[in-house]
Amino acid sequence: MNAPAASILVVDDEPDLRTLYELTLLREGYRVETAASVQEAREQLKAHRFDAVITDMRLPDGFGMELLQDLREQQRKERCVVMTAYGSAENAVEALRSGAFDYLTKPVDLKQFRSVVASAIQGTGGVPAPRASRTPGGRAGAAVDAQASSSALDRLVGESAAMRNVKQRVAKVARGMAPVLIHGESGTGKELVAQALHASSQRADGPWVAVNCGAIPENLLEAEFFGARKGSYTGATQDRDGYFQAARGGTLFLDEIGDLPLAMQSKLLRAIQERSVRALGSTQEETVDVRIVSATHRDLAADVQSGRFRQDLYYRLNVIEVVIPPLRERREDLPALCRALLARIAQESGMPVPALTEHAMQAIAAHPLSGNVRELENLLHRAVALSEGDELHVDGMPHGSGPAAAGQATADSPQPMPLADSTGFTPPAVPGPRDADAAPAHAAPGLAMPGAVTPLPSDLQAWLDQQERDILVRALREAGFNRTATAARLGISLRQIRYRIARLNIAVPNDQDAHDDAG
Numbered sequence: 001m002n003a004p005a006a007s008i009l010v011v012d013d014e015p016d017l018r019t020l021y022e023l024t025l026l027r028e029g030y031r032v033e034t035a036a037s038v039q040e041a042r043e044q045l046k047a048h049r050f051d052a053v054i055t056d057m058r059l060p061d062g063f064g065m066e067l068l069q070d071l072r073e074q075q076r077k078e079r080c081v082v083m084t085a086y087g088s089a090e091n092a093v094e095a096l097r098s099g100a101f102d103y104l105t106k107p108v109d110l111k112q113f114r115s116v117v118a119s120a121i122q123g124t125g126g127v128p129a130p131r132a133s134r135t136p137g138g139r140a141g142a143a144v145d146a147q148a149s150s151s152a153l154d155r156l157v158g159e160s161a162a163m164r165n166v167k168q169r170v171a172k173v174a175r176g177m178a179p180v181l182i183h184g185e186s187g188t189g190k191e192l193v194a195q196a197l198h199a200s201s202q203r204a205d206g207p208w209v210a211v212n213c214g215a216i217p218e219n220l221l222e223a224e225f226f227g228a229r230k231g232s233y234t235g236a237t238q239d240r241d242g243y244f245q246a247a248r249g250g251t252l253f254l255d256e257i258g259d260l261p262l263a264m265q266s267k268l269l270r271a272i273q274e275r276s277v278r279a280l281g282s283t284q285e286e287t288v289d290v291r292i293v294s295a296t297h298r299d300l301a302a303d304v305q306s307g308r309f310r311q312d313l314y315y316r317l318n319v320i321e322v323v324i325p326p327l328r329e330r331r332e333d334l335p336a337l338c339r340a341l342l343a344r345i346a347q348e349s350g351m352p353v354p355a356l357t358e359h360a361m362q363a364i365a366a367h368p369l370s371g372n373v374r375e376l377e378n379l380l381h382r383a384v385a386l387s388e389g390d391e392l393h394v395d396g397m398p399h400g401s402g403p404a405a406a407g408q409a410t411a412d413s414p415q416p417m418p419l420a421d422s423t424g425f426t427p428p429a430v431p432g433p434r435d436a437d438a439a440p441a442h443a444a445p446g447l448a449m450p451g452a453v454t455p456l457p458s459d460l461q462a463w464l465d466q467q468e469r470d471i472l473v474r475a476l477r478e479a480g481f482n483r484t485a486t487a488a489r490l491g492i493s494l495r496q497i498r499y500r501i502a503r504l505n506i507a508v509p510n511d512q513d514a515h516d517d518a519g
C-alpha cells in the first residue's frame, strides 16, 4: 500500500462510478475528493493541491482533456490519469501526448485502477517514493531543472534543422510519462537522445537502466526483465531484481526493441499495461513505476505487417516517436561533431586536443560515414592515435575503396558522404596547373592551405589520388556532373577526365553528360 497521505481528485459524472472509485481509493489509504464536472473539478483544483487527478474523458460540461491542459498551463505537479471509453485508442494516445501520466480504458478494471494510481502516486512531491532510488531533495526547483535539462540537451551536438528538431521534441516530451520510441540508423545517437530525455525529465534523479534487447539469451529474458526468486531456475541462488525493479522511479531504455522475440513481446506488453511485474518463481505481482523509452534501427511498422512484431506493443511503445536522421542528411553538423568528439577523445586519453585543419576536415567529409556518429568517433580515435604533433592527421581515407563523394553509390559499395558546401568549411581553392606538361592534375596544386603545414604523407600516391579525387568531385559537382564542362574548368581534355574518373572509380550520374560522348 502507498503512503496514506497522498490525495487524489476523482472526476466522473456518474455517481455510482464516482463512489466506486472513491471507495476503492479510500480503502487503499488515500485521501479522496470528488467532482462531477469540469467546473467542479476546477474549483477543487483552485482550493487544493493533489497528488493525482483521475478524470473521465467525457464530462457534462466538457472534456477531461481540458483539466489536463489546465494542469499543464499552470505547471502544476498533479499527475493526471484519463479514463477513456473502450475502443477509443486515439483519445488515449492523444491524452498521453498531451502529458497524461497514463490512461485507463472503461469499463475500468479495479486491479489495474489501483496499480495505475499507485504508479501515479510514486515519486510525486506529495508522498515519498517508497522504493525509488531518489536523492534526498531531488525535486529541485524549476530553474535547476531547466539547467539540468539544457545541459543534457547540450550533449547532443549539432545545430542542423534536423538536430534542432530532435532536441525540441526531447525537451517537449521529457516531462510526461508517455512511452517514447526513438528511431534511427545504427550509430546516430539513439542512446544519447534517450539519456537526454531521462536527464530532462522529472525522473532525472531516479535510475537510468539501459538494456540491449538483442544481447540477452532468449531463455534468460524473463528473469532479466522481471527478476527471479531464489530457486526459480537452476543457478538462481538468491532473489534477484530485474530491469523493471531496478528502473523503479526512473527510466528503462530498451535498445534494439525490434530484436525481442514474440513470446517476450507479450510479456513486456502485459508489464507495461498493468504497470506491474511478477518475478520468475514468485506468486506476487509488484507495482513498478517505470518510464519506457525504446529504440530501434528497424522499420517496426514493417515488422508489424510481416508479423515479426506485435501491433499492440508497437502502439504502446510508439506513443511518441523521435526520429534521428542519419549523419549524411545533416552533414552541416560534421565540424561541430568533430570538435566535440575530438575534445572528448583527448580528454579521455589525457592528450591535448589536436588541431582540426581544413584539410583534415575535408578528408573526413569525403568519407562515407555510413556508420554515422559512431563511425566518425572511431575514425577520430584512429586519427588521434596516429597523429604526430598537435595537428590531426586523418589517413586511411577511402581512396580506391569505393566511389567518391559524388553521385550514386554502386550496389556493393557504401554511399559516400556527399560533398556540399554546408559543412561549415570551405574547401581549398583549386589553383590552375603550375606546369602545362604536368598532365597529372593530381600533382597540382599547392593544396597546402595558407599558413598550414601539411604533414608529409606516408603514401604519396594515395595522398595524391585523394587530392585529385577531391578536386574532381568538387568540379564535377559545380558543373552539374557535366564532364565536358568539368574538363574545361580544370584545363584538361575530355579524354583525360574520363580516364581519371574511371581510374579513381568516381561515380557520376550516367545521363547527365550523354552529349559529352561527342567529345
Ligand SMILES: Nc1ncnc2c1ncn2[C@@H]1O[C@H](COP(=O)(O)OP(=O)(O)OP(=O)(O)O)[C@@H](O)[C@H]1O
Pocket: 155, 156, 157, 158, 184, 185, 186, 187, 188, 189, 190, 191, 192, 193, 255, 297, 337, 340, 373, 374, 377
Ligand atoms: N549528436 C551527438 N552529439 C555528440 N555525440 C554523439 C551524437 N550522436 C552520437 N554521438 C556519439 O556517438 C556514439 C554512438 O551513439 P549512440 O550509442 O547513442 O548511437 P545509437 O544510435 O544508440 O547506436 P546503436 O544503434 O549502434 O546502438 C556515442 O559515443 C555517442 O556519444
